[in-house]
Amino acid sequence: MKAVRFNGVGKPATVEDVPRPEPGPGQVLLKIGGAGVCHSDLHVMEEELGFRAGFTLGHENAGWIAALGEGVGGFKEGDAVAVYGPWGCGHCHACQVSMENYCENAERLGGAGGGLGFDGGMAEYMLVPAARLLVPLGSLDPRQAAPLSDAALTPYHAIKRALPRLAAGATAVVLGVGGLGHMAVQLLRALAPVRIVAGDVDAAKLRQARELGADATVDTRDVEAAAAAIRDIVGPRGAALVLDCVGIQPTFDLGARVLGRDSRWTIVGLGGGHHDFRFGSTPYGCEVCTPYWGGRAELMEVIAMARDGRIRAHITEYPLERAPEVYAELKAGKVVGRAVLVP
Ligand SMILES: [Zn+2]
Ligand SMILES: [Zn+2]
CATH class of the missing domain: 3.40.50.720 (NAD(P)-binding Rossmann-like Domain)
Structure with a gap:
């Protein structure tokens, strides 16, 4: 499958062919509907933030469940979901109150989330490590929902x-x-x-x-x-x-x-x-x-506000292949609202 890869600090992102992942026990495979293009990706590519090269970018993701790993309940194939971006340990106090953005074990996890150290959503498929990181979208379009997971x-x-x-x-x-x-x-x-x-x-x-x-x-x-x-x-x-x-x-x-x-x-x-x-x-x-991102329950609230029509991400869609040029436009300040890559 096609994926937009982080190649190290100072190097541009490129579109590469990578293997489609398989969900292991407890994991969920998502077919990506949209991945928001966030300005912080430019910081990832231009500054030494401690990320090792070789992962798929995209930390504002939404799509449909393509396959459930062993033992995952509460969802079925085809469900539309948004991915909660900051992946914590899942068991410390902060994670238990849904604020994985303030996970006490953040330094030890090897990455901050999908697209930030682990493979993200600028690809045809994305592996999500646990079902707790998914928020059901109901009638909301994944392309509309993707940017909400960070930009909102x-x-x-x-x-x-x-x-x-x-x-x-x-x-x-x-x-x-x-x-x-x-x-x-x-x-x-x-x-x-x-x-x-x-x-x-x-x-x-x-x-x-x-x-x-x-x-x-x-x-x-x-x-x-x-x-x-x-x-x-x-x-x-x-x-x-x-x-x-x-x-x-x-x-x-x-x-x-x-x-x-x-x-x-x-x-x-x-x-x-x-x-x-x-x-x-x-x-x-x-x-x-200087708050960082938001909590899982807060993402549910944001999605509910969008579903009820109280907020709406103003998006421009681009095919996945155009990611490098979208990053250039973002850097030049030319993107109004949010650019969303659609595989
Ligand atoms: Zn971001
Ligand atoms: Zn934690």
């Missing part, structure tokens, strides 16, 4: 933790309206009565943010001007939440300038920005956090 789950997890601060009259600022950001705007709209300000460097993405429910948008190419524009909107109270989906130095600097007192500064973008954290470097009561 990650901001959902971040926003849920910020909800006590997101009362009416408060403002949430979303920086970066890419794959995660375009879901974050919809999630905020569905979850909280806040005003939403979205910032990006691209006019098409700002237009999309307004269509998806942002009350105001700000061009962030000039950090000083953007900070002034956002402060104009939020007033002296400042932002109750800054959700930074980019994480580069300019978005760090911008976020720091618009936060209010007793706020939450959440960075989910892996852009490598830096903040000199000390007393006085943020307003009083500001919580700074």
Whole structure:
């Protein structure tokens, strides 16, 4: 079968022929319906994150069950499912409360999940090591569902933790309206009565943010001007939440300038920005956090929201073979919404 392979840091992904896997006891074989193309794959390919070369990329996956390994119940062939991405040990406290994204044994597992150390979903078939990592889709199309497993789950997890601060009259600022950001705007709209300000460097993405429910948008190419524009909107109270989906130095600097007192500064973008954290470097009561992905039960909630029409991933489909060029477009900032590879 065809698969998009990680060939080591500094090398481009390539489409190769690999053997179709067979599910062992407890495992599930999926026929992939769609695999989201995530910006963090670019970090995997360009930075030393500790991944060994030689696995199939794709950590936003959904499809249909093709075969069940021995002893797997609760599913049948043909069921549409999304794959929960961060694969934990399955038995520590974090995993038991479905937060495998915070697995206590993460360092010892040899990879972070399918497409992140283990074979992922940019292929015709994917092996999932345990049925607990699958979420039924019901009527939702796997191509629509695939990006939800990261691009929606990650901001959902971040926003849920910020909800006590997101009362009416408060403002949430979303920086970066890419794959995660375009879901974050919809999630905020569905979850909280806040005003939403979205910032990006691209006019098409700002237009999309307004269509998806942002009350105001700000061009962030000039950090000083953007900070002034956002402060104009939020007033002296400042932002109750800054959700930074980019994480580069300019978005760090911008976020720091618009936060209010007793706020939450959440960075989910892996852009490598830096903040000199000390007393006085943020307003009083500001919580700074870098959450990672989300929980299994939270993925069920995200899928339920999509099935009920409260959120929708805006996707562009590409054949699997075009993965290298889609990565190039993503790197150039040309993808609006989420690109999904369809084998
Ligand atoms: Zn991702
Ligand atoms: Zn664990």
